[in-house]
Amino acid sequence: MNTSSDTGFRRAGRLDGIELSEIVQISERAAQLRAGGADIVALSTGEPDFPTPNHVIEAAHRAALAGQTRYPATAGTPALRAAIASDAGVEPANVIVSTGAKQVLAGAFLATLDPGDEVITTAPFWTSYADMVRLAGGVPVVLDCPGDQGFKLTPAQLEVAITPRTRWLLLNTPSNPTGAIYSQAELQALGAVLERHPHVWVISDEIYQHLAYVPFTPFVQAVPELANRTLIVNGVSKAYSMTGWRIGWGIGPAPLIKAMVAVQGQITSGACSIAQAAALAALTGPQDLLAERRDEMRARRDLVVAGLNAAGLDCALPDGAFYVFPKTPAQMSVDHEFCRYLLDNAGVALVPGRAFGMPGHLRLSFAYARQSLEEGIARIARTTAAL
Ligand code: PMP
Numbered sequence: 001m002n003t004s005s006d007t008g009f010r011r012a013g014r015l016d017g018i019e020l021s022e023i024v025q026i027s028e029r030a031a032q033l034r035a036g037g038a039d040i041v042a043l044s045t046g047e048p049d050f051p052t053p054n055h056v057i058e059a060a061h062r063a064a065l066a067g068q069t070r071y072p073a074t075a076g077t078p079a080l081r082a083a084i085a086s087d088a089g090v091e092p093a094n095v096i097v098s099t100g101a102k103q104v105l106a107g108a109f110l111a112t113l114d115p116g117d118e119v120i121t122t123a124p125f126w127t128s129y130a131d132m133v134r135l136a137g138g139v140p141v142v143l144d145c146p147g148d149q150g151f152k153l154t155p156a157q158l159e160v161a162i163t164p165r166t167r168w169l170l171l172n173t174p175s176n177p178t179g180a181i182y183s184q185a186e187l188q189a190l191g192a193v194l195e196r197h198p199h200v201w202v203i204s205d206e207i208y209q210h211l212a213y214v215p216f217t218p219f220v221q222a223v224p225e226l227a228n229r230t231l232i233v234n235g236v237s238k239a240y241s242m243t244g245w246r247i248g249w250g251i252g253p254a255p256l257i258k259a260m261v262a263v264q265g266q267i268t269s270g271a272c273s274i275a276q277a278a279a280l281a282a283l284t285g286p287q288d289l290l291a292e293r294r295d296e297m298r299a300r301r302d303l304v305v306a307g308l309n310a311a312g313l314d315c316a317l318p319d320g321a322f323y324v325f326p327k328t329p330a331q332m333s334v335d336h337e338f339c340r341y342l343l344d345n346a347g348v349a350l351v352p353g354r355a356f357g358m359p360g361h362l363r364l365s366f367a368y369a370r371q372s373l374e375e376g377i378a379r380i381a382r383t384t385a386a387l
Contacts, residue, residue, distance in 0.1 A: 014135060020129045022355035026339070028350040028375045041376040042349040044178060046323065050293055050369045052240040052278075072273040074265045075257070079355050080280045084249050087283065088232070093254040096261055097279075099271045100247030101207045101235040102128060103264070108203060108231055108250065109136035111259035112167055113361070120161050122153045122171040123357030124177050124325065126205070128171060130357070137334030138167070142357055144337070147316060151178035151325070155189045162193075171219065174208040175338050177327045177356045177363040179318020184217040191223030201229040208321040210239035213298050216320065230254055238321075239290060240282040247271055247279040296320050300366040304373055308364070311381035322367040325353070328360050331387035335359050346379040
């Protein structure tokens with residue numbers, strides 16, 4: 001096979017400006033350095049270090065042995081759809097199960113965006129949002145929400161950003177990368193703006209719902225009158241330590257779900273049947289682990305925030321998820337330069353804020369063992385002190 005770069009290969013125009021996410025690039029570089037013998041503390045990836053619970057793995061095993069090995073129903077297995085629906089107080093026709101929350105989002109955009117349609121979202125944002133919108137032919141409209149407004153969208157910002165082409169407002173609560181959680185009152189204030197613009201629908205990505213250190217209000221609970229134009233996105237990846245199983249779901253109006261199922265039918269034929277059996281076991285099995293894991297994450301959050309502030313980085317206390325988003329040190333304020341320097345000189349992998357649409361910051365994931373966090377922070381402190 002010709003492996004040179006001169007193969008005449010031509011990428012589709014829709015990929016213009018779209019590359020492997022910077023998070024993946026950094027993780028790969030950290031793995032390379034580690035393979036070369038370097039002592040690397042990677043705090044760059046958003047996945048819990050806890051194992052998938054045993055009863056979930058056993059359910060997958062049983063499902064495979066019982067012959068649940070054929071093409072699943074496109075929208076999701078009836079049992080998992082029913083469990084998600086009953087939990088949310090909706091009908092199974094309001095639920096789609098996909099290959100991770102990521103595919104729910106991609107499916108929603110593919111099913112609804114015509115070229116030039118706009119999706120309003122906030123910066124900092126989870127890296128994939130803007131590129132997913134672009135891949136589907138849409139235009140991301142990114143509103144800056146800096147730390148002095150708690151990294152959250154204000155009703156005034158939303159009001160002026162809405163145009164006749166706006167199809168979606170995409171919210172993420174609790175947020176990756178800031179951990180920000182919208183309070184009930186804040187959601188209601190955004191809802192009041194949306195009431196005046198009935199053509200705008202809402203995606204609320206609530207995948208970190210169970211990792212909240214303050215009260216968490218789901219969007220449709222705060223603004224039930226908008227439920228008929230809201231898609232809730234959730235999944236088992238973060239709460240149940242099941243990132244590799246690739247199961248997420250969307251809950252929304254039946255015509256939207258039907259359109260998303262049509263997309264899914266042409267792209268994947270539905271999510272892995274065995275992983276769906278595992279997700280069902282996670283949702284219907286013992287739930288104590290959610291609180292236990294959340295409490296451990298809270299302790300790690302406190303350790304990390306105290307350590308980074310002591311090291312001279314300006315780091316706010318996040319309300320949810322497992323990320324902190326401190327400012328870059330003043331001595332080396334270009335975020336990606338600092339990240340590169342830190343990786344090459346201290347062996348610590350963090351992600352620069354520019355990957356989330358907000359340069360001048362760093363994202364550190366605290367979904368790692370305390371020992372790694374302590375070591376990482378000690379190295380960051382030594383590095384910044386020597387700048
Ligand atoms: N939304 C957000 C905000 C995320 O951080 C992630 C994972 N990093 C996802 C969605 C995707 O999760 P999944 O593993 O279910 O595809």
